[in-house]
Amino acid sequence: MALTINKKTIQPAHTQSLSLRAYDLLQDYLAISKFKVVAMLVLTAWVGLALAPDVGRGIGVQMISLLGIGLLSAAAAVINHVVDSEIDSKMARTRHRPVAKGRLSKTHALTFAASIGIAGFIMLMVWANTLTAILTLFALVGYAFIYTSFLKRATPQNIVIGGLAGAMPPLLGWVSETNQMAAAPWLLVMIIFTWTPPHFWALAIARKSDYERAKIPMLPVTHGIDFCKTCVVAYSVLLALVCVMPYLIGMSGGIYLVGACALNSVFMYKAIKLKFAANNDKAMDLFRFSIVHLMVLFVILFIDKWLPL
Numbered sequence: 001m002a003l004t005i006n007k008k009t010i011q012p013a014h015t016q017s018l019s020l021r022a023y024d025l026l027q028d029y030l031a032i033s034k035f036k037v038v039a040m041l042v043l044t045a046w047v048g049l050a051l052a053p054d055v056g057r058g059i060g061v062q063m064i065s066l067l068g069i070g071l072l073s074a075a076a077a078v079i080n081h082v083v084d085s086e087i088d089s090k091m092a093r094t095r096h097r098p099v100a101k102g103r104l105s106k107t108h109a110l111t112f113a114a115s116i117g118i119a120g121f122i123m124l125m126v127w128a129n130t131l132t133a134i135l136t137l138f139a140l141v142g143y144a145f146i147y148t149s150f151l152k153r154a155t156p157q158n159i160v161i162g163g164l165a166g167a168m169p170p171l172l173g174w175v176s177e178t179n180q181m182a183a184a185p186w187l188l189v190m191i192i193f194t195w196t197p198p199h200f201w202a203l204a205i206a207r208k209s210d211y212e213r214a215k216i217p218m219l220p221v222t223h224g225i226d227f228c229k230t231c232v233v234a235y236s237v238l239l240a241l242v243c244v245m246p247y248l249i250g251m252s253g254g255i256y257l258v259g260a261c262a263l264n265s266v267f268m269y270k271a272i273k274l275k276f277a278a279n280n281d282k283a284m285d286l287f288r289f290s291i292v293h294l295m296v297l298f299v300i301l302f303i304d305k306w307l308p309l
């Protein structure tokens with residue numbers, strides 16, 4: 001029973017440690033689910049869903065569809081932690097992760113991945129449609145198995161090819177509404193696809209020694225930092241061009257165009273600054289901005305839909 005002394009409630013030691021342990025366990029499960037990345041993936045799926053033609057599905061069903069996409073994405077992230085646990089234990093950035101550290105067993109992690117993965121798949125089958133369920137499963141296999149188990153260890157183009165899986169959510173959100181593919185959501189996929197290399201290579205430049213130690217052929221390791229910085233600039237130009245496309249095809253209006261141009265100008269400025277800097281201090285600055293860039297870009301796509309100019 002809790003004691004109250006001077007208006008402060010003091011928990012008995014055994015209860016305190018139990019709730020602390022439950023809290024730590026929750027933190028570990030959130031970490032292996034890559035909670036923040038999945039939140040961003042769900043945001044992009046939501047925008048894909050919001051931009052799709054209105055077919056009169058209720059908000060409840062739409063939210064369950066997004067939850068299904070989120071659960072399958074989280075399952076993919078958990079499998080990534082299990083498959084990569086040895087690599088993760090060699091890198092300073094990742095060595096404290098729950099599976100790499102042994103705080104969570106691979107069996108527990110895989111059971112968790114299977115449970116949320118199956119739950120997500122059923123939600124999509126029942127409340128969205130078979131096409132969305134299958135496409136989301138393809139994205140899971142693309143990230144958790146093709147990228148993580150094979151591409152990551154095989155080629156410096158790993159994240160370019162593997163990036164397609166993480167770029168899929170806007171299409172998944174759209175298809176969950178319409179049960180049909182269309183060109184417009186593929187454009188949103190292309191935005192994330194071209195955003196992924198500068199997003200990740202900025203971090204890989206800052207963390208080159210980690211990847212060297214783990215013997216992972218990331219671009220800065222195989223081709224040098226200077227070449228990688230040039231690729232970051234090239235992709236930021238490509239990203240800026242792709243971002244104009246939704247306006248050019250009439251999918252988005254003036255608010256989007258102004259917002260996208262402003263965001264991409266800052267992105268390109270930071271990429272060029274990194275390219276011509278004598279050291280790599282600006283790499284993490286670009287990495288952090290890439291996350292803000294994508295989040296704000298998709299929020300603007302959403303706002304633009306309701307406030308067309």
Ligand code: HEM
Pocket residue numbers: 036037040041044093159160162163164166167192196199200203291294
């Ligand atoms: C193959 C493609 C991708 C690669 C290789 C990649 C790689 C990474 C890495 C290594 C981190 C650092 C995580 C950490 O600090 O532990 C990260 C962070 C992040 N990524 Fe990506 N990423 C990819 C695609 C994406 C996509 C598609 C999204 C969302 C649409 C995304 C959103 C984020 C976010 C929000 C963070 C920050 C997470 C945090 O602060 O904990 N990434 N990414």
Ligand SMILES: CC(C)=CCC/C(C)=C/CC/C(C)=C/COP(=O)(O)OP(=O)(O)O
Pocket residue numbers: 034037038041069072073074076077080084094136137139140143148152165166168169
């Ligand atoms: C169903 C669906 C949409 C699946 C996509 C799931 C998903 C979590 C994609 C994000 C991509 C990502 C964070 C890659 C980093 O992996 P990494 O192993 O290179 O990075 P790490 O070293 O930080 O683990």
